[in-house]
Amino acid sequence: MQDLVERTIAAIRPLDRRAMEAARARQPQLTKPWGSLGRLEELATQIAGITGQPMPRLGARAVITCAGDHGVVAEGVSMFGPETTPAMVRNFLAGGAGINVLARLVGADVIVLDVGVAAELPPHPKLISRKIGWGTGNIVHGPAMTREQAWAAIAAGVEAATHVIEGGSTLLGTGDMGIANTTPSSAMVAAFTGEPPARVTGRGSGIDDATLARKIAVVERALAVNQPDPADPIDVVAKVGGFEIAAIAGLCLAGAARRVPVVLDGFIAGAGALLAARLAPAVIPYLIAGHASVEIGHRVVLRELGLQPLITLDLRLGEGTGAALAMHVVEAACRILVEMNTWQGANVAGPLVADDDALTA
């Protein structure tokens, strides 16, 4: 397991500078004022660099929603009971959840990766079963999982993403399902960044003030009891993380290794991406922050990764919904580069003043 992850990390290369330069050089030739499509232009350059194609065309795409349960749910940190995790997985497989609706709208498949749901899930064509455990241990009493389990959960993410990419996906979105999973995400982000738990712990599914205070105390206890070592990413995820969060890190690493852009969802995805980035900083240029979550710890994650979100619509659902919504923006950026006319092609006079900086930037 560790070996697969390490091989995946070793396969990550820098972005393709030539493709990026070609993409960047094409923008001023398109029939629009220089720079007038703002972040769509930067995004198209990034996708060119990721894919190695100066004119990137995206085809099939998928959101991989990683699912797992959490022992810490016993501490009363969520609005929902643990039975909701498998019930929502069934909802995903039936096509009726938020992620299904938003994924359909961008033509993305929804694949569920079970790495730790505390229930038997019957086989389904859209379900990848790689259960590492029936939920994690309760992090206020001890570690969430063993180091071996952490590597195995990351490896499950790598394998799922690789399977989906080999099936033709050219764009990946990350999703999560796991009642109580903002709690380990907050613990991981606090451990990695040194931020106090109160600065990275939010209302998750919509808890009230009293529950939020309890949740912050739970994160503090989890850190005090487990003493995760921020310099050892596997120690952090094993002690205070979650199976599906580790799997999300695997999705990021596999996307990067295969030169497929990975659109992150919100806070839980961010915790997984932060784990991936601590294992392999070279993964970061392959990541796209789909949206800015309401969850307060998300801004810490984005700052830490140096990512700017594409969409800010006060979402906090998870499942991959923000990633699916943002796939439209990613597609738009690529289509602009590929489909727009050039000044020459359209036989339109360009700007009156030659701007050498813009042409050569």
Added chain:
Amino acid sequence: MQDLVERTIAAIRPLDRRAMEAARARQPQLTKPWGSLGRLEELATQIAGITGQPMPRLGARAVITCAGDHGVVAEGVSMFGPETTPAMVRNFLAGGAGINVLARLVGADVIVLDVGVAAELPPHPKLISRKIGWGTGNIVHGPAMTREQAWAAIAAGVEAATHVIEGGSTLLGTGDMGIANTTPSSAMVAAFTGEPPARVTGRGSGIDDATLARKIAVVERALAVNQPDPADPIDVVAKVGGFEIAAIAGLCLAGAARRVPVVLDGFIAGAGALLAARLAPAVIPYLIAGHASVEIGHRVVLRELGLQPLITLDLRLGEGTGAALAMHVVEAACRILVEMNTWQGANVAGPLVADDDALTA
């Protein structure tokens, strides 16, 4: 002309409160934590209120790109020459511009409404020819147009939108094309809001500091020479506006009168929407701010209209590009409401704590 516009205004009704309440009441029944889709939930409620459908389903859609030229281009306020306006119209009709790419991606038709291009444009199935003049007068020397022309340009927008809606469109986007049109837009916004020209005049197509200083002075002179009366919206648009900006106001009014949501593009659309709102404040609830433009005056417009943009990607292209991109978000909001499973339908246990406020809000 005036009569058509006045009848359109008289036909605007308040949003449908019952449809809005039904839409709002459905959100907590859907399989997601209450409020977890943030602004998508508010947006679905707004669309329900606009259309009168508690479960709104959007069908065909169109961006109407209003085109016109501006005498003030002679003052050297743009990066482009006036020959670019008809050239870009031809580009729109050939399907090669930014708006074509982004409209295709959301299944929207692109219709060009010529209300004042200073060139002969051959007939085309996607071109509505309603030329009020060959460009406006230069606003630093006198009025842009007569009051009759202003009414006629608004009426042309009303008629184009009505035509498109009668052809089946259920969602409208506003677009603009007109070299130098940020200059009259800034003059209109300054006149309507009392903001000093420097606070509402930006770099448009990407002008440098010296040109920006000249442009601000041009707006100041236009206001000093024409003395538009902010209490008389037709006086403002006739003296310092533009044909296509007036037409955009007509699109807004006709959409509202026909209960079709109108997605605004950026700053020029905002100037048109502000004109519409000054003629008929009841239009505002029918408007959706597609995006936040880089153009500095746009934030003043949005504040004045009380609208919050859906997307912030540093766009400043115009044509309707921000509106087209935002149509995906509008569609997503409606699909969530219509397509998601309910807790009962999915046989999933809902939140542990009953939240009566959320259920009855």
